[in-house]
Amino acid sequence: MIKLIASDMDGTLLNAEMQISEENVAAIRYAQSQGIEFMVATGRNRAEALPPLTQAGIECAMITLNGAQVFDKAGNSLFSAPIEQTVVQKTLALLDEHEIYYEIATNEGIYTANKEQRIENFASAIAEMMPHLTYNMAIAMSVARLDFFPIHIVEDLHELVMRDDLSVLKIICFHKEGAKRLGPVAKEIDAFGDLAVTSSGQNNIEINHRNAQKGIAVSHVANDRQIPLSEVMTIGDNLNDVSMLQAAGVSFAMGNGLPEVKEYAKYVTETNIESGVGKAIRRAIDENLA
Numbered sequence: 128m129i130k131l132i133a134s135d136m137d138g139t140l141l142n143a144e145m146q147i148s149e150e151n152v153a154a155i156r157y158a159q160s161q162g163i164e165f166m167v168a169t170g171r172n173r174a175e176a177l178p179p180l181t182q183a184g185i186e187c188a189m190i191t192l193n194g195a196q197v198f199d200k201a202g203n204s205l206f207s208a209p210i211e212q213t214v215v216q217k218t219l220a221l222l223d224e225h226e227i228y229y230e231i232a233t234n235e236g237i238y239t240a241n242k243e244q245r246i247e248n249f250a251s252a253i254a255e256m257m258p259h260l261t262y263n264m265a266i267a268m269s270v271a272r273l274d275f276f277p278i279h280i281v282e283d284l285h286e287l288v289m290r291d292d293l294s295v296l297k298i299i300c301f302h303k304e305g306a307k308r309l310g311p312v313a314k315e316i317d318a319f320g321d322l323a324v325t326s327s328g329q330n331n332i333e334i335n336h337r338n339a340q341k342g343i344a345v346s347h348v349a350n351d352r353q354i355p356l357s358e359v360m361t362i363g364d365n366l367n368d369v370s371m372l373q374a375a376g377v378s379f380a381m382g383n384g385l386p387e388v389k390e391y392a393k394y395v396t397e398t399n400i401e402s403g404v405g406k407a408i409r410r411a412i413d414e415n416l417a
Contacts, residue, residue: 154405194344325367342370
């Protein structure tokens with residue numbers, strides 16, 4: 128029987144309005160009534176993950192920044208996997224060489240050296256997730272997001288990461304040409320051997336410490352709860368979800384997920400706009416999937 132469920136957020140738990148549907152909320156409540164713990168496993172940091180959960184009335188543990196940080200229900204940090212300072216510097220130098228825009232997620236929040244580029248890249252990401260929006264609407268939402276989730280603007284990110292009291296948890300990179308420009312860079316970074324390179328969209332790559340992966344974090348939480356991985360269920364849609372789909376005994380890919388992601392999952396559910404998470408949870412419980 129499933130005892131722990133970990134769900135991705137963007138493109139998975141969240142619908143086109145970036146909210147958790149009533150059907151998903153009801154299914155989560157149903158799971159909890161069966162003694163099953165629900166948690167999220169997201170590329171977002173905790174501050175960005177909280178609002179839709181709070182709006183839906185869901186309090187849960189969180190795996191954030193692709194597994195770089197794990198929090199309990201009360202928001203206490205349980206586990207973190209920062210990138211070593213020398214590796215950060217080496218990575219930023221490579222990104223600069225290839226003229227790739229990047230942001231740095233840290234223990235003190237997110238940093239960028241280019242506010243305008245940040246707005247443009249988030250607008251592109253929003254337009255990808257919500258294709259019914261015009262680009263101007265996506266820009267407006269991106270600006271609003273910046274106001275709601277303040278980001279630190281600095282002149283020199285290289286100088287910033289030299290601080291001994293700062294932990295770099297994730298580097299997220301964007302380029303409008305997508306895989307054409309980011310693919311070769313990802314291969315070079317992967318060759319470092321110290322990092323895990325994944326993606327949560329067509330035009331980005333996300334760089335973490337090799338131990339900061341959703342699958343490792345889910346395994347860490349399950350072990351802490353003394354739950355065998357055979358009794359863990361995971362749900363996701365993109366490449367940064369693959370490690371947790373591989374780790375869990377029961378795994379679901381979203382109907383809107385990438386084809387290659389579906390190959391790693393045991394089951395496929397409906398899309399995020401069809402409350403695929405809720406349907407997967409009820410199916411897994413009612414059919415006692417394994």
